[in-house]
Amino acid sequence: MKKDWTPLALVPVIALVALPLVGSAPTWVTLTVAGLAMGMMIFMMASGLTLVFGLMDVLNFAHGVFISVGAYGAATVLTRMSRQMEAEGLASDLSAMIPAVLAAIALAAFLGWFFERVLIRPVYGDHLKQILITMGGLIVFEQLIHVVWGPDIIPLPRPGTITGSFIVGEAAIERYRVAAVVVGLAVFAAMWLVLNRTRIGLLVRAGVENPEMVESLGYRIRRLFVGVFVAGSGLAGLGGAMWAMYQEQVNAQMGAQVLVMIFIVVIIGGLGSVGGCFLGALLVGLLANYTGYLAPKLALGSNILLMVLVLLWRPRGLYPIGKA
Amino acid sequence: MPEPMLAIAGVNTHIGQYHILQGVDFEVPRGGLTMLLGRNGAGKTTCLRTIMGLWRASAGSIRVDGHDITRAATPDVAQLGVAYVPENMGIFAGLTVEENLRLAARAGEPDASRLEWIWRLFPAMKTFWHGLAGNLSGGQKQMLAIARAIVEPRRLLLVDEPTKGLAPAIIANMVEAFRELKRTDTTMLVVEQNFHFARSLGDTVAVMDSGRIVHTGRMDALAADAALQTRLLGLSLDAHQ
Numbered sequence: 001m002k003k004d005w006t007p008l009a010l011v012p013v014i015a016l017v018a019l020p021l022v023g024s025a026p027t028w029v030t031l032t033v034a035g036l037a038m039g040m041m042i043f044m045m046a047s048g049l050t051l052v053f054g055l056m057d058v059l060n061f062a063h064g065v066f067i068s069v070g071a072y073g074a075a076t077v078l079t080r081m082s083r084q085m086e087a088e089g090l091a092s093d094l095s096a097m098i099p100a101v102l103a104a105i106a107l108a109a110f111l112g113w114f115f116e117r118v119l120i121r122p123v124y125g126d127h128l129k130q131i132l133i134t135m136g137g138l139i140v141f142e143q144l145i146h147v148v149w150g151p152d153i154i155p156l157p158r159p160g161t162i163t164g165s166f167i168v169g170e171a172a173i174e175r176y177r178v179a180a181v182v183v184g185l186a187v188f189a190a191m192w193l194v195l196n197r198t199r200i201g202l203l204v205r206a207g208v209e210n211p212e213m214v215e216s217l218g219y220r221i222r223r224l225f226v227g228v229f230v231a232g233s234g235l236a237g238l239g240g241a242m243w244a245m246y247q248e249q250v251n252a253q254m255g256a257q258v259l260v261m262i263f264i265v266v267i268i269g270g271l272g273s274v275g276g277c278f279l280g281a282l283l284v285g286l287l288a289n290y291t292g293y294l295a296p297k298l299a300l301g302s303n304i305l306l307m308v309l310v311l312l313w314r315p316r317g318l319y320p321i322g323k324a
Numbered sequence: 325m326p327e328p329m330l331a332i333a334g335v336n337t338h339i340g341q342y343h344i345l346q347g348v349d350f351e352v353p354r355g356g357l358t359m360l361l362g363r364n365g366a367g368k369t370t371c372l373r374t375i376m377g378l379w380r381a382s383a384g385s386i387r388v389d390g391h392d393i394t395r396a397a398t399p400d401v402a403q404l405g406v407a408y409v410p411e412n413m414g415i416f417a418g419l420t421v422e423e424n425l426r427l428a429a430r431a432g433e434p435d436a437s438r439l440e441w442i443w444r445l446f447p448a449m450k451t452f453w454h455g456l457a458g459n460l461s462g463g464q465k466q467m468l469a470i471a472r473a474i475v476e477p478r479r480l481l482l483v484d485e486p487t488k489g490l491a492p493a494i495i496a497n498m499v500e501a502f503r504e505l506k507r508t509d510t511t512m513l514v515v516e517q518n519f520h521f522a523r524s525l526g527d528t529v530a531v532m533d534s535g536r537i538v539h540t541g542r543m544d545a546l547a548a549d550a551a552l553q554t555r556l557l558g559l560s561l562d563a564h565q
Contacts (some may be wrong), residue, residue, distance in 0.1 A: 205414045213414035215470075216376055218402035220432050299416055321418055 007318040011282050018290040018302020029171035030128040031289045037177035039285025040184020041246060043278050045239030045255075046262040046269075047191060049233020054208035054272015054321055058120055059127055061135040063236055063262065064255030065141040070237025071244035071254055072149050073107035074100040075156050085159050093159035104241035105234040110138050111141070116226055138256060145252040150258075154250045162245075180242055187235070188278050197276060204228060207319050208272040261288075264303050268310045270317025279318055280310075327390055329354045329480050329511040330375070331544035333382035335394075337367075337374045344370045346535035347384070352480070358501065359511040359522040359543060363558060366498070368515040369411055371532065372482045375513075376408045377401045388531070389479055404431070405479035411488065411515075413469040417458030421449055421468055424457050428472040435476070442471045445501045465492035467509075481505070481512045487521050496520065499524055523547040531556045 015032055022028040049063045077100035078085065084096040119137050123129040162179045165172045195201035203224055209216045210231050211221045236255075243258065244250045265284050269276025291302040310318060330352035337345035344367050352358045360368050373379045375386055377398040386394045393401050402408070416424055425434055425442075443450040446467040452460060457468055466486060473481055486502075487495045502525050513535070516522045522529070526543030531553065539546070539556050546552055 036463070069330045151409055202423055204422075206419060206427055209418055210414055212378060212398075213410070213416070214427075215398040216378070216414070217409075217428050218362045218399050220397075220399045 002006065005317070007279055007314075010281070010318075011286065012293060016289070018286070018294075021294055022146075022290065026169060026171035027293070029168065030173060031293055032155050032286065033173050033177050033181070035286035035289035036289060037184075037246075037285070039282035040180050040187075040283055041239055041242045042258070042261060042265055043184055043239075043281035044187055044242060045236050045258060045279050046265045046281055047187070047274055048228075048235040049262060050266045050269060050272055050274060050277040051204065051208070051228050052232050053080075053266060055204060055211065055228050056123070056124070057127075058229075059130045060115075060120070060134050061131060061259065062115055062119070062137040062141070062232075064235040064237035064257075064259040065145075066112055067255030067258065068142065068145060068238035068250075068310055069111050069255075070104035070108040070240030071156075071250045072154075072252075073147060073237065074241035074244060075154050075250045077103045078157060078159075079154070085157055085283065088160060090161050092186075095162040097159055101238060101241055104237040106237075107156075108237025108240065109230045109234035112276060113226070113235075115231045115233070116229040118147045120229075134195040142256065151248075151252075152213075154251050156244050157247050158248055171305040176246060177293050180246065183242060185269050187238070188274075196291075200224075200227075201276040209254050261303060264307045268307050268317060272321040273317065273319040276317055276319035326354050328352055328504045329389055329476065330513060331387045332371075332375070333385050335371075335374060335386060337370055337379050337421055338382050339370070341378060344535050345374060345381070348532070348535070350530040350537045350540050351512060352513050353441070355509055356527035357506055357514060357525055359526035360513060360515045361517075361519070361522060361528045361529060364517075367530040367535040368532055369484055370535075372410075372513070372515060372561075373378075373406065374486050375401070375482060376406065383442065405477075407473035407478040407481050409473050409483040409486065411470045411484040415457045415460075415463050415465050415468050415472070417456065419454050419457055420454055421456060421457055421460070424468055424472050425449075425475050428475045431476060438475065438477075442475065445504055446471050450494060463490050463497070466490060466494075466498070466532065466548055467501075470498075477508070478510055481510050483514045485515055485517060487518045494519060519553075541550065 007304050019028050023033060024094045038251070049060060052058050052060055052076045077094055081096040081099070084092045103240065115137060120130065120135050123133055136147055158176060195205060202218055203214060207221055207224055215221050240255060247254070261284060265277055265280040268280035268283065269278070285305060287302050288299050292299040314320070328351035332351070333349050335345050335348040336343070348367070348371060362368050370379060374381050377393065377396050377400070381394055384394070385392060388401070388404055388406055391404055393404065414429070419427070443481065448464045448467055449471050452464065456467065460468060468484065470486065472481070486498055490498065499521060506525070514525070523543060528537070529543045529546050530537050530539060531539040533556070
């Protein structure tokens, strides 16, 4: 099987180009780890959206609210488990973090199910209505977050195990960023295994290419749609929880604030491509950190420039899906 | 007289504002190969898509092996044992040949003896078993599309223009494959523009024009009647030589 390895080279190329520009090796290491961590968190938030885009052809601008709701779900659990958080040790931290992450996933997944059933199902096949109704849904649910959790920013305590830094040589590496990289890699590995080693994954990959043919083979693609939408929303919730712990605060607009970056990642990767999304997220994370250090005013612009360059090179993204 | 495998009566199909099928009536006898012929735009593809439930009939009835499928969803039609090979072949380019076939085997893994039979019919499928379907040639993609449709025994096989754009050598290979398929108990309805292909394989024929069936009968009778060919298809067999 012929594999296309060329886009994978972009990650080391960007990192190596940044090294002489940054100048200091320890700073470069810190920025690289920060970029990879940011990329992993963006991947978690974006991976569901790319599948929803690819499989269902749905432009879901409400994806941001799944991120916010996931963050609030995690914050709610973590603030109620402050006693476990105060106790030292990995076990007590995990006893607070695992329920928090599960709450984030469950809440966002439930909201995703509600959105698919109530808002998106009536507008399948109509992109303009999808944009309008999901933007409307985003605004309404951001306000509902204010109703439920209040309008103020909620500070989010980070468990002690993943707080602080450790020093490697002269480089300071934040523990939380390493944890984010580990969780991101685990999510990517799990998604890869499901997509490539299970029948459901085979159906999803086929459905992204040609849903009509999947139906012609006797499978009910609608059920698959709902499952993917719910799973994608749950992943956004997980990403939201991770992002909130990274920022150590939660607010209703946090999902909408990263939505532009998520769309850039989805487009760079190729609509519907999980592998492309992973690579795109790493590129965006690294570039945002390097340019944030070298030329802060260009941080967001650099990602748009990256998208433009990628699309000039590969108009359908780094790993396009052969859609029928 | 045995019940036909497929019975279509008074079927109308609208696509948007267009009235494509305008009262289609014909039957596909059990166990044989029926050719559906007609000029471009006659409604042949719409007819197959309506049978599969991909477009909904606005009137009339469609029965497969006695089951009314007029309002059935596409997966339900497929689960009745109807397989469909669309004009664009509908292969999953990003999946391997193996994955394409594995997906089509709804019972789970493809049956080993059935797989051997398919590999004998289309040796390229074995050669490129682990290769991406998108990397196959046009002829190999068509073979994969047909192999996928027959990876499990089916009651009715609907094939839309299997020879479209294929080289003569590949068409000859395809003729042999369809002959082998005819030896099974699968009933086939094949849309075709290549009259030689149709003549060499068809048992019965239905000819469409402007959304209606204008002729049904034995294929050999149509092949022997140049005047009828000219009237129905605009060209006689001799003109195809």
